[in-house]
Amino acid sequence: MKIELALTRAGxxxxxxxxxxxxxxxxxxxxxxxxxxxxxxxALLDAxxxxxxxxxxxxxxxxxxxxxxxxxxxxGSIPFRLLYGRQGVGTKMHHKFAILxxxxxxxxxxxxxxxxxxxxxxxxxxxxxxEQIESYQKEFESLWAMAAPPG
Numbered sequence: 637m638k639i640e641l642a643l644t645r646a647g648x649x650x651x652x653x654x655x656x657x658x659x660x661x662x663x664x665x666x667x668x669x670x671x672x673x674x675x676x677x678x679a680l681l682d683a684x685x686x687x688x689x690x691x692x693x694x695x696x697x698x699x700x701x702x703x704x705x706x707x708x709x710x711x712g713s714i715p716f717r718l719l720y721g722r723q724g725v726g727t728k729m730h731h732k733f734a735i736l737x738x739x740x741x742x743x744x745x746x747x748x749x750x751x752x753x754x755x756x757x758x759x760x761x762x763x764x765x766x767e768q769i770e771s772y773q774k775e776f777e778s779l780w781a782m783a784a785p786p787g
Contacts, residue, residue: 640762666734670747692716717783
């Protein structure tokens, strides 16, 4: 199993995520509790423009609370859905993972936010191991099926 670790204390985790997104050629599926980082949104937009299939599931509570998140997704270029946690309103879709080209999973404490990049101690694991990727893909497909478009 191949695992790489990125820590905000040691460097830009957003830069690492952006690099990996830019290298993706087929698909990007992400389940993210919080997302307001404009460079990461730009990287997803660029990927979609290159023909990469991009899908994002966001926590409905955080999406509704965050004007910046709503603005990042306002133009409709990135397909996304919203989801509460397992018990509905007031609970969290608290995942922080992305699957790139069905070959790599990004996961850890890192939210895709400016706060995580600039203020917090955060971690990102980059995993390239089929069994783990398959488990994350099944989880994403379940979340996507349960989630709803905004509105």
